Amino acid sequence: MMNSADNSLEARVAWLYFMEGMTQADIAEKLGMTRLRVNRMLVEARTSGLVSITLNSRFATCVELEQSLVREFGLKDAVIVPTPDDPDLVPVLLGQAAGEYLSNLLETNRVRGLGIGWGATLRETIRNMRAGRYPELCVNSMMGGLTHGLELNTFETASSLANRLNAECQYLAAPIYAGSPKSRDIILAQDVFRETFERIAANDIAVLSIGDLSLRSLLVRYGLPRDVTTDELVALGAVGDILGQFYDADGHVIDHPLNARAIALPLDQLSRIPTVVLASGGKNKTQAVAGALKAGLASVVICDEDTARAACEMARSGKASRRPAPSQRRRSSR
Amino acid sequence: MMNSADNSLEARVAWLYFMEGMTQADIAEKLGMTRLRVNRMLVEARTSGLVSITLNSRFATCVELEQSLVREFGLKDAVIVPTPDDPDLVPVLLGQAAGEYLSNLLETNRVRGLGIGWGATLRETIRNMRAGRYPELCVNSMMGGLTHGLELNTFETASSLANRLNAECQYLAAPIYAGSPKSRDIILAQDVFRETFERIAANDIAVLSIGDLSLRSLLVRYGLPRDVTTDELVALGAVGDILGQFYDADGHVIDHPLNARAIALPLDQLSRIPTVVLASGGKNKTQAVAGALKAGLASVVICDEDTARAACEMARSGKASRRPAPSQRRRSSR
DNA sequence: TAGTTTGTATTACATTTGTATGACACTGGC
DNA sequence: GCCAGTGTCATACAAATGTAATACAAACTA
Structure with a gap:
């Protein structure tokens, strides 16, 4: 092509x-x-990202917000871009920022393993990374792939990045969800996957994004098994997902079998990875970002200004207590 | 303003x-x-360089040329850009390349002292450097300034760079040429200059450009003392200047009193500086670039393709004359 | 072979951009 | 007060750019 x-x-x-x-x-x-x-x-x-345009200037409000994010949530770093009028631009702008950030990270640190997730924002991110030669680097996909629909898949995500960086590439050649928790365990017990998962867990950097539960979410539209609806997840408090695993407003993985069916690095092992870059934004992901912040899932957050501000507020206010309000089982607020 | x-x-x-x-x-x-x-x-x-546009792709011929330059002349690095049709664009394009290069250098290495020369190419270079905060960095001018004419002066060059980098700035508050060699020595013997020169000689990086002897040269037009003509210099074999000091096709400083009147870091002390970045191009500077290459004055060369190719050829053919074992500065900083 | 897809050429047109013009207001100096 | 200098606005217009409609040729498919 x-x-x-x-x-x-x-x-x-x-x-x-x-x-x-x-x-x-x-x-x-x-x-x-x-x-x-x-x-x-x-x-x-x-x-295609062959040419890239960058601004040598930062907006004061964004810089300020970055600093308070780093301070309050113990991040290594944060990058905030102004929220565009057109919501469709959010992934594009985040991709620019994230691509630049990651390129710098790779150029200044010796990185051997880079794990990557899946999504529109990450595709943009890859487009905006500078090409280079990293023969010692192994790019790997941290989650299984879709089994139907959509040209944008985890396999393609990993390989296009590896290609751009002239790096090794390792796929997680499995579907994103197994048919049942038990089936997942059986699959993962196979020796072909052991090595893969060891490598995934040993990555120096993970580059991930967050999905929400709206119809905008690619995972919801194309990735969920037919036997699971978003309603069940929302009823259990889910506000978003990382690597196919859904979590609630506090960032805790919810108790739903789907999470045990995910073929991906378990979220509770994410903290072992030194640098977890989370690139996500947009109004619909506010709660999801807040949850991730609260649970400390990320070490670097790349987000748009409005979303970051709202999520920051949300995570800050509810940081001490979690209140599930007496008998509220309805799907949480929009 | x-x-x-x-x-x-x-x-x-x-x-x-x-x-x-x-x-x-x-x-x-x-x-x-x-x-x-x-x-x-x-x-x-x-x-003003607030926005910068970069291409994520290199031209094969340029990459090749860079490699042979590095190999043949013991450089640390080389950056070659395609020669534009319009000669006036050469400084602009070189400035883009040099600005990008230096920004990366600063971001990946701890630099404490950066000395800078003077000229159109360097002005463009500064315009294209990414803004940042380097409170530990000291930017200093490595040569005296013009005493008349022209808004573009060495003082402004150093200060605008320091400004952009939020770094310290130290000027060499003196004219570029003293009235006579003796006068130069007297001036330099003053204690106010001693510290300045020590700092200049202790820089980690020098960012310089080359002047030629045509009427395009700013130094020739605005900087030469009235009692010196280019003809005398040319008669002695001069092909170009670095830091106000004229040298011949072999890169040797010519024997003319003007060179002993220059208030700047002497060229024979340049080799003490670990990284000397020389950004210059354009057809009229071919000989001058060749001379600098031959004498090993630079450790990093940034040039346009045609000029580099011609200069390379020129320096190569006459290289046998002098070039002992290359115990050049080769310490890599990577 | 005939149809189909794909990519390009040609042409035309609407939008966006760069630039020039004269009018007007503001400023500081005399 | 006047005046030159400066910057802005409104308008206009030419150049450059983005986009669509149609037609043609090569590669591919059945």
């Missing part, structure tokens, strides 16, 4: 346009092609 | 345009200003 000659021409066009400031028509003439083609290549160059 | 409110608005506009992809007219409406004003702020944002 994207061979090197193609890419080289694209780079050439992008160079002439962005660096030398030539006009699209001039480039077309110089290179002997249509202006339209130049135009499309430029669009492609931007969406 | 550029207060923080102004800058913050500019950042906001740039964010909305480049990150959120809003149209200039929409931004104007949203922020309650004219489209014209938005347009001008965007131009300003780009020229």
